[in-house]
Structures are given as C-alpha cells and as structure tokens.
Amino acid sequence: MECVLLGDVTELRATTHTIEFPYTRTLGPVIGPFFTGLRDGKILGIRDGKRVIVPPLEYDPDTGNALKPDFVEVGPGGTVTAWSWVTEPTRKHPLDRPFAFALVKLDGADTAMVHAVDAGSIDAMKTGMRVTARFRDERKGRIDDIECFVPEGGAA
Amino acid sequence: MTDTTTSTDPNEPVTMMEYFMSLAYSDIVSAPVMRFRDALMDGRLIAQQCPKCKLVYVPPKGYCPIDTIELDERNEIQLADAGTVTNYTVVTPVQYYGQKETEPFVRASILLDPPGGMLILQDILDTPIDEVRPGMRVKAVWAKKGKRNVDEIGNRSGSALEGSLLGFKPTGEPDTPAESFSDKVW
Numbered sequence: 001m002e003c004v005l006l007g008d009v010t011e012l013r014a015t016t017h018t019i020e021f022p023y024t025r026t027l028g029p030v031i032g033p034f035f036t037g038l039r040d041g042k043i044l045g046i047r048d049g050k051r052v053i054v055p056p057l058e059y060d061p062d063t064g065n066a067l068k069p070d071f072v073e074v075g076p077g078g079t080v081t082a083w084s085w086v087t088e089p090t091r092k093h094p095l096d097r098p099f100a101f102a103l104v105k106l107d108g109a110d111t112a113m114v115h116a117v118d119a120g121s122i123d124a125m126k127t128g129m130r131v132t133a134r135f136r137d138e139r140k141g142r143i144d145d146i147e148c149f150v151p152e153g154g155a156a
Numbered sequence: 157m158t159d160t161t162t163s164t165d166p167n168e169p170v171t172m173m174e175y176f177m178s179l180a181y182s183d184i185v186s187a188p189v190m191r192f193r194d195a196l197m198d199g200r201l202i203a204q205q206c207p208k209c210k211l212v213y214v215p216p217k218g219y220c221p222i223d224t225i226e227l228d229e230r231n232e233i234q235l236a237d238a239g240t241v242t243n244y245t246v247v248t249p250v251q252y253y254g255q256k257e258t259e260p261f262v263r264a265s266i267l268l269d270p271p272g273g274m275l276i277l278q279d280i281l282d283t284p285i286d287e288v289r290p291g292m293r294v295k296a297v298w299a300k301k302g303k304r305n306v307d308e309i310g311n312r313s314g315s316a317l318e319g320s321l322l323g324f325k326p327t328g329e330p331d332t333p334a335e336s337f338s339d340k341v342w
Contacts, residue, residue, distance in 0.1 A: 013190060014182045015310035021177040022253045027170065036170040092178070141170030 029069055030058045037073070039141035043106060043133065044071040051110035075106035076133035077152060082112075085122045095148060100125050104149055116148040124151060183310045188216035191232070193306040196320040199298045201235040203273045204228075214273040215314070236269035237296035239324075240332040241280070242341045244288050262288050266324055267337050274340065275315040279323030290341070291331035294324035 027035055030046060034056050037044040046056030047070040054074050059066055083102035089095055094116040102125075103112035118134070119125050130152035139145035185193070188204065192215040195202040203212045204227040206220035214235060219226050244264035249257040262285055263277045280288050281297055298304070298321055305319035 012184045014184050015308060016180060016182045017308075017310065018178065018180045020179075020254065022174065023177070024172055024174050027173055032169060032171050035173065039166070039170055142173060 028058065030056045030067070033069065033071055035141040035143075035145075037071070038135075038143070038145040039139045041135050041139065041145075042073050043075040043146070045074045045106070045109050046071055052108060053111050054106055054109040055113050072108065074108035076135075078104040078106035078109070078112075078131055078133075078149070080117065080125070080127055080129045080131055081105050082127060083117065083125055085125060094144060098122070099148065102131070102149065104131055115143075115146060118148040118150050183312070185309075186218055186311050188218045188227070188232075189309065189311055189313075191229070192216055193309050196306050196309070196317060197304050199237075199301070199304075199320075201237055201268070201273070201275075201296075201321075202232050203235050203271075204231045205233050205271065207231065212271060212273040214268075214275065215309075233271050235271065235273045237298075237321075238327065239266045239268035239275075239294060240337060241265070241288065241290055241292040241294060241324075242267050242274075242337050243290050244280070246285055260285060264288060264294075264324070265341070266294060267340050275317075277315050278321075279318075281323040281325045283326055287326075289331070291334055291337075293327045293329040293332060295327050297322045297325050 026032075034044050043054065044056060045052040045054035046067055048057075048060050048067055052072055052074060053061075056071065057067065080100075081103045083100040085098065085100050086093060087098050089097065089099065093099070095118055097118075098121070100117040100119055100122075101114060102117045104115055104117070105112040115133075117125065117131055131149040132152050133146045134148055134150050136145055136147050192202055201214060202216065203214035204216035204218070205212050206223055206225060206227065208223040208225060209220060211220065211222065212233070212235075213220070213227070216227065216232060218228070241264045244262050246260050246262055247257070248260045249255050251258075262280045262283075264280050266275045266278050267273075268275065280294065299319065308319060309317065
C-alpha cells in the first residue's frame with residue numbers, strides 16, 4: 001500500500017491492483033508470414049498494386065479488397081517520417097531508457113510502420129533521419145524481434 | 157507459463173502469438189472502506205444500512221444505490237460474524253494462469269445473523285464439499301491478530317477478505333429453515 005499526499009493536510013491511502021491476462025491468438029495468412037520473416041531476420045511488406053504496405057495488411061485499406069499473399073522484403077534501412085520522444089519509459093515500453101516512438105518508412109515500402117528508435121537523446125532525432133532495424137539475436141516471431149531502430153551509421 | 161501452442165521450430169512458419177496483458181493501477185480507498193478495513197483488523201465486520209429501504213451494505217458503499225441516499229458513519233452498524241449458508245457453488249479449478257487451487261472447492265453466500273448483511277464467495281473451512289448445504293449454520297474464522305492484512309482491500313474488493321477473514325466453519329447448530337432466507341438467495 002502506498003500513501004498519497006493530497007495538498008498538505010489530507011493523507012489518503014491507495015491500493016494498487018494488477019490485472020493480468022495472458023492469451024494466445026492465431027496470426028492469419030498475412031501477419032503469420034510477417035512474423036515468420038521477423039524471426040528469420042527479414043521485414044516483409046505486401047504488394048498492393050504499385051505500392052508496398054508495411055506492416056502488411058490482409059485488405060487494401062482503400063477498397064477493402066483482399067490482397068494476394070504477395071510479399072516483398074523491405075528495409076532494414078528506412079526514413080523517420082514522424083516521431084515523439086518518450087522521456088520516462090514505463091515498464092511496458094520497448095526500451096528502458098528515453099527513446100522515440102517513430103513512424104519509419106522502410107526502403108522499398110510506401111507506408112510507414114511504428115517502432116522505437118534508440119537515438120540516445122532527443123537532439124539526435126530529426127524527421128527525415130535515416131535509421132536501420134536492430135534485430136535481436138534470439139528471435140521468436142514477434143514484433144519485438146526488432147529490438148528497435150537505430151540511427152544509420154551508429155551515431156547513437 | 158508453459159507454452160504448448162507456439163511452435164519454436166525455426167523451420168516452421170510462425171502461426172500463433174502469445175500476448176501477456178498486464179495493467180497495474182492505483183485506487184484511493186474511500187473513507188467507508190477504510191473504516192471497514194480498520195474493523196477487519198480488529199476482527200469485526202461493519203456495514204452501512206440504508207435508513208429508507210433498510211438494506212445492509214457490506215462492505216459499506218457510502219450510498220444506497222436504490223434510494224440514491226448518501227450513507228455515512230451515522231448509518232454504520234456492527235455485523236454478526238456468524239450466519240447461514242444460503243447457497244454455494246463447487247468450483248472445479250481449471251489450471252489457467254493465476255489459478256492456485258488444484259482440487260474442487262466451495263464458494264458460499266452467507267447471510268449474516270441480524271442485523272443482516274450478505275457475504276458472497278466465502279470459503280467453508282474444514283468441511284467436505286458434500287456436507288455443504290443451504291441452511292448450514294457457520295461462524296467466521298479470523299486470521300490471528302498480528303497476521304491480518306487488509307492492504308489489498310480496495311473499493312471494489314467486495315467480499316474478498318481472505319487476508320483477515322479466512323472463511324467460515326460449521327457450528328453444528330440445527331440448520332436454518334430455507335423459508336427464512338429464500339428471499340435472500342443470490
């Protein structure tokens with residue numbers, strides 16, 4: 001139990017609760033191959049006419065039509081198109097030190113995906129900067145098989 | 157957690173994912189529940205009784221949701237720690253994440269003796285499951301003084317009082333006739 005001070009006179013008591021719920025889900029015909037690719041150290045997009053969507057979607061976002069499972073490898077380098085700096089990471093965040101959540105448009109892709117960028121400091125972040133995926137040594141077929149993105153050339 | 161569904165074979169496609177949802181939050185404990193906790197530490201049960209409909213709320217809520225009346229310390233009453241089993245469920249535990257029980261067990265609703273009050277989901281201690289029945293007379297078993305803990309009791313804990321009130325055990329008194337509590341079974 002913690003004590004919480006409200007103003008300087010009233011002492012209130014709080015209870016802390018943790019809800020936990022583990023589950024397993026199927027990945028389907030598109031995210032399955034995407035995660036299989038990550039486990040194998042590759043990032044896959046899906047062809048949608050002339051463009052390549054990353055992460056791959058099962059349906060064309062404009063028409064809703066099902067997409068053929070036509071995958072293409074993209075990255076591992078890419079460009080940051082937008083970002084937000086996380087000053088105080090929580091225990092649920094991908095990194096335990098300040099980092100950026102960023103939209104990264106991977107080379108060969110026409111859409112950007114969200115991931116963490118380990119840039120060291122907010123001053124190292126810039127829209128348009130080049131980054132590259134840092135894969136974990138032990139990969140399980142999950143989005144965090146990419147530990148994070150890092151500035152290209154190892155500036156961080 | 158034992159992983160039985162996800163293939164870890166590096167040559168097999170990945171078809172499943174595991175997710176571990178975890179949410180931690182803090183809740184300021186309301187004044188009536190703080191008094192309820194203090195009473196539990198003292199081996200007592202308190203409740204609030206609505207002056208209009210006379211319903212007894214345990215733990216105290218701070219209001220009567222039926223009459224929309226605010227309740228405070230003046231509406232608080234001391235409850236008995238003996239009562240009657242009104243109904244019960246036998247739970248056969250499935251070994252899902254977090255389940256600590258391995259054998260079937262009972263959770264009973266207990267109508268406390270006058271002035272009343274209902275505790276749900278109570279353990280019936282030292283009693284074979286097939287002896288538990290509606291009408292059975294029971295008495296509270298408290299944790300020893302110094303071993304009681306109410307830290308986890310918050311505003312939504314309901315009747316989950318395991319840290320202080322361990323459960324109930326049969327008194328051996330004659331059963332209470334069902335007619336006397338048949339309108340209070342839930």
